Amino acid sequence: MSHRVFITGIGITSAIGGNVPECLDSLMNSRHGVDIVTLLDTIHKDFPLGEIKLLNKQLCEIAGLPDDETLTRTTLLGLISVKEALKNSGIENISDSRIGFISGTTVGGMSRTELAYDKTIPGNIIDTHDCGESTNRIASILGISGYSATISTACSSSANSIMLSARMIQNELLDKAIAGGTDSLSRFTLNGFNSLMILDKDHCKPFDAERRGINLGEGAAYLVLETEESLVKSNRKPLCELKGWANANDAYHQTASSPDGNGAYLAISKAITKSGLNPEDIDYINAHGTGTDNNDLSEGIAIERIFGNKVPPISSTKPLTGHTLGASGAIEAVLSVLAIKNKLIYPNLNFKTKIPELTFTPNIELRTNAIVRNVLSNSFGFGGNNTSLIFSAID
Amino acid sequence: MDELILKVKNEIITALKLEGMTPDEIDTDAPLFNEGLGLDSIDALELIVLMDKNYGIVVEDPKVGKQALESVRTMAEFIKNNRKS
Amino acid sequence: MSVFIKGMGLIAPNWDCENKKFHIDPNSNLIPYLTCMEPDYKKFINPVAIRRMSKILKMGTTSAKIALNDAGLDNVDAIVLGTGFGCFSDTTVFLDAMLDNAEKQLTPTAFIQSTHNSVNSQIALMLKCNGYNYTYSHGGLSFENALTDAIMLLNDKDAENVLVGGFDEITDLMYTSMKSAGWCVGDTIFGESCGMFVLTNVESDFNYCKIDDIRTSTTEVDFGRNIFRFLEDNNLHINDLDLILEGSTDTRWLTEQKLAPDVPLFEMWKHITGESMTATVNALNFAASIIKTQQIPDELVIKGRIKSNYEKVLILNNFRNLTQSLILVSKC
Structure with a gap:
């Protein structure tokens, strides 16, 4: 049970870049990907989105597949980043039954279903509707045959995939795991968040007193997790270590976070305990920071309960990528790994005024050559589902 | 005004599925949220859509909605002052 | 470390959830799919909470409550559920509203409830459970994903009591x-159900049974060979089994290939409670009851020689020949 869990590969597709180098370049230049809608078929053109400006047909091409309308956008985004993560990690025998594939998604096949929906789900569209289909399709295309699972816990889905993978590795159920998540934009989720009146018509401004809501986005990210033994075998150097993880439930409201941030407090403090670190060891917090009134205050209060008046540099990267829902946990995990590897602390774009109830303000400028040894990444979802992960530099 | 108040109460009962409740059981001046009827933020959003659908009032700022929805009376007054249909 | 079933709650077609026995509805074959026999939910859920709930949320919270009552518990340390299609009815309510109103004037309730983890969160709210809370949605292995995770939580001693379950509704x-x-191939009858189990790592005379092992696989492997490998890994021969519950959408591996001629086989549970992505919950409930009571209900027609003692039971589930799961349960 003392197995350490290492990260040996990363892959990402998002509005700030189609792969790791492109995303890193955007991050180094604080270039965001939130813009007006051009591809999603909706009447709500006034909400800016972190949209990937490629048609499904073009995504098929990037994935190296012939155009196939049964490949959902969720599957395609996932496939592209799984392939990048596998290449990055140097895994050779992907069909090894000791390699697991754990994916998170909330949209699943809805991006395809909603286009055909006419009060029935016509033809064979239901074949691709369920969340698990995207996972199974990716596994089958790439020949992954080990244990697979799909997690759907709203906006913490892919953070939970990473946590499950780490637990399975520690339990010796797997030697390696490909963990992450994928979500495409859909009319369904855009309208859903709009009905909750938590979308910002301007570029979102997390942790600002005048914040007005979320900019949705899409994307996918996957990380390859391995045991120490498996690293010795392959003689590869890991990117970093996954030291801490925890999931807790706020048990307060179906969508809203509690005023005392209890679920967030539990997830963060348990993850820190699991990592064996102290709060003062955390060098950077990649916050959930959606830009809603409720999340940022509740998350901020939880952070102050743990870090007191010594809150480390903190930022939400959602103004860069948009809120990619089920994929956001994995996307921000990849950003956390890149922060450690490249000594970066990302800016929290659009911040102007401190939230009166909080004492801290987020980091607003890109910091380079920063000391980033331990990163806390928060992912919180509807249903009070709160997950925190801690990534650490290799000693 | 009394007529509108009664109408609004019936609309609230239907929209929020307050099964078995009658309009006289809703106190016109009691708070709709937390105490009083015990409604929550999701109910508030349902009522904002109700005002749009039934009276053509579009509320874009949730904070404005919150003020209008303090009680049945404030809601009826808000509807009276802003209605388009 | 052993994992036991301590309490169960099942809402399913032809099943009386309050008295925990079959109640065959003579009219159940009038529609082309099977629907649940629903209890009076107000007996289980507080009236303020029930107001906005769709059927699947009522089924989920009520069956959880029944399982906790059965286990004699007020709360659990973790909630881990699986669902194939999630809250499908809420999903289509919101899709319909989007279509009918051209994306305007939409209310949020159906959208919120359409989230796959809304049953999890309602149960957490009802119990005030701050613990680990996961929802799996992995096609025909959704419940099996949840069960695998729950067993791991208990093995790690991260929890003492875990609520694990599976749910899917049909419309x-x-x-x-x-x-x-x-x-809808062959004699497949689709249905719906919601099954909850309290699992524990604490031994007790009141536990239903022990869960020895679970394995899941996809089409990539030979299902028939997989069964024998699974038994071998558990040091068993197929004739050591006292009962097999085989649930298949169409192909019945054991029956058609005559792989276990000497073991009592119950292959028709999906005809009583229906096929769905989480249909395994029904079989696990039946298997646990049979082991605890040592009796097979009259409604379950068994093929083969009936045994007098039920100690080792294998549940084999196959969803649309795409996925297979094997669960081995035994007497405590």
């Missing part, structure tokens, strides 16, 4: 959609 629209996609 006219879902049936029509599955039919148009060619899912």
